[in-house]
Amino acid sequence: MFGLFGKSIPVKVRSYSESRKHGVAAKDLKELLKKACKALQVPHSGAHVCLYSDGTKVTEEFFLTLPDHTELVLLSREQTWSGVVCDIGQLLKTDQHADGLIEAAKGLLSGERSPKRRKILTDLLQSLEDRSELESREEDEEWFRGVDARFKTKSGYMKFNCESRIRGYMKEVDDATKTIQKAKVRAEFLKTSKCLAEMLKTARYNGCYFDRTEKEPDRLCTKEGWFTCQGSFDQDVCQSLHSINPYGSRESRIIFSTWNLDHRIEKKRTIIPTLLEVLQNHRTTDVNLTYFYRLLFTRENLKLVHIVCHKKGAHNLLCDTKKIFRKASNTDKGNPKNKGKKRRLM
Structure with a gap:
C-alpha cells in the first residue's frame, strides 16, 4: 500500500545508535518525523530520515512511494547514514x-x-566466530562436536580426514581387481596393488596435506589453517579466489568436507584403466609404479578445489607413455630373456 489519497504508510524506524525498530504509520513525511522523534526521543529540529539499506535521504515525494514496512533510520541534524x-x-x-x-x-x-x-x-x-588459534578439544569443544572422542587436537583430526580420502583412492584401486577376468592378469594386478599400498603406508597416507602443524612444503594450508582453492583441473588458479579455514569453526570444518582433492589425470577414467591395460601384457616389475603412485596419491596430480570449481566432466588428459614403464637397468639389458622384448602399451 502506498501513501496516496491520504492513506497512512506503515514503516519501521530505528535510531542511529540502536538496532531496535519501531513501527510507525504516517500520511506524510511531516507526520512521520513528528511520531518517530517522539518514539525515539530524537530532537525534532533538523531531524531527517534515510533508507536503512543504502542511506538514500527520504523526501516528501519519495516517502509517498515507499512500500509498506520499509526500514528507515531517524537521524539528528549532524548525523549521516551510508547504509548497512x-x-x-x-x-x-x-x-x-x-x-x-x-x-x-x-x-x-x-x-x-x-x-x-x-x-x-x-x-x-x-x-x-573464528577460533582457529585454538587447537585442543578442551579449548574448543564446539569444534569437536560430532568428532570421535579419540581425536584430541584439530590437526590430528584434519590429518585423519586427509588420510581417509587417500585410503578411499587405494580402495578404488583394489576394487578394480573384481573386473579382471584372466587369472594371470589378476595376480599381477594384486601384486601391483600391494606394492602401491606399501608405498602409501610408508608415506603415512599423505595426511600431512591437511595438517597445519606439518612443514610448509608438505601441507596444503597456512600455519593458521587457511586453505586456498587451486582452481579446476584445466586452470592454473581459482578465478573466484575461494578460501576457507576449517580450523576456525565447526561449520567451516563441515563445509570443508565438500571440497575435493581432484585428480587432474582422472583416477577412474584414465589412471586405473591404463594400469589394467599395461598389466595385460607386462609384469608388475616392468611398470613404473612410482609414476602411478604419484598420479593416484600425491599433489603432483591432485588439486584441492572448492566444489564449485570441481568439473565432473571428462578431463581428457592421458598418462605419459614415456613414464609408464621402468627404465631398463644394465642388468635388464644384459639378460637374454629381455632381448627383443617390446615395452609398449597394448
Missing part, C-alpha cells in the same frame, strides 16, 4: 568482548531480509 555498512562499522568500533560482538551481529542479522546485507552480516559473523 554503518551498522557493521559501529559494531566493530565497540569495545565488546568477542562473544558480545557475535551476539550483536546475530541481532543485526535477525529479521534481515536483504540478501546482500544477509551475506555481509553472515560473513562478518563467521569471521567473529
Whole structure:
C-alpha cells in the first residue's frame, strides 16, 4: 500500500545508535518525523530520515512511494547514514568482548531480509566466530562436536580426514581387481596393488596435506589453517579466489568436507584403466609404479578445489607413455630373456 489519497504508510524506524525498530504509520513525511522523534526521543529540529539499506535521504515525494514496512533510520541534524555498512562499522568500533560482538551481529542479522546485507552480516559473523588459534578439544569443544572422542587436537583430526580420502583412492584401486577376468592378469594386478599400498603406508597416507602443524612444503594450508582453492583441473588458479579455514569453526570444518582433492589425470577414467591395460601384457616389475603412485596419491596430480570449481566432466588428459614403464637397468639389458622384448602399451 502506498501513501496516496491520504492513506497512512506503515514503516519501521530505528535510531542511529540502536538496532531496535519501531513501527510507525504516517500520511506524510511531516507526520512521520513528528511520531518517530517522539518514539525515539530524537530532537525534532533538523531531524531527517534515510533508507536503512543504502542511506538514500527520504523526501516528501519519495516517502509517498515507499512500500509498506520499509526500514528507515531517524537521524539528528549532524548525523549521516551510508547504509548497512554503518551498522557493521559501529559494531566493530565497540569495545565488546568477542562473544558480545557475535551476539550483536546475530541481532543485526535477525529479521534481515536483504540478501546482500544477509551475506555481509553472515560473513562478518563467521569471521567473529573464528577460533582457529585454538587447537585442543578442551579449548574448543564446539569444534569437536560430532568428532570421535579419540581425536584430541584439530590437526590430528584434519590429518585423519586427509588420510581417509587417500585410503578411499587405494580402495578404488583394489576394487578394480573384481573386473579382471584372466587369472594371470589378476595376480599381477594384486601384486601391483600391494606394492602401491606399501608405498602409501610408508608415506603415512599423505595426511600431512591437511595438517597445519606439518612443514610448509608438505601441507596444503597456512600455519593458521587457511586453505586456498587451486582452481579446476584445466586452470592454473581459482578465478573466484575461494578460501576457507576449517580450523576456525565447526561449520567451516563441515563445509570443508565438500571440497575435493581432484585428480587432474582422472583416477577412474584414465589412471586405473591404463594400469589394467599395461598389466595385460607386462609384469608388475616392468611398470613404473612410482609414476602411478604419484598420479593416484600425491599433489603432483591432485588439486584441492572448492566444489564449485570441481568439473565432473571428462578431463581428457592421458598418462605419459614415456613414464609408464621402468627404465631398463644394465642388468635388464644384459639378460637374454629381455632381448627383443617390446615395452609398449597394448
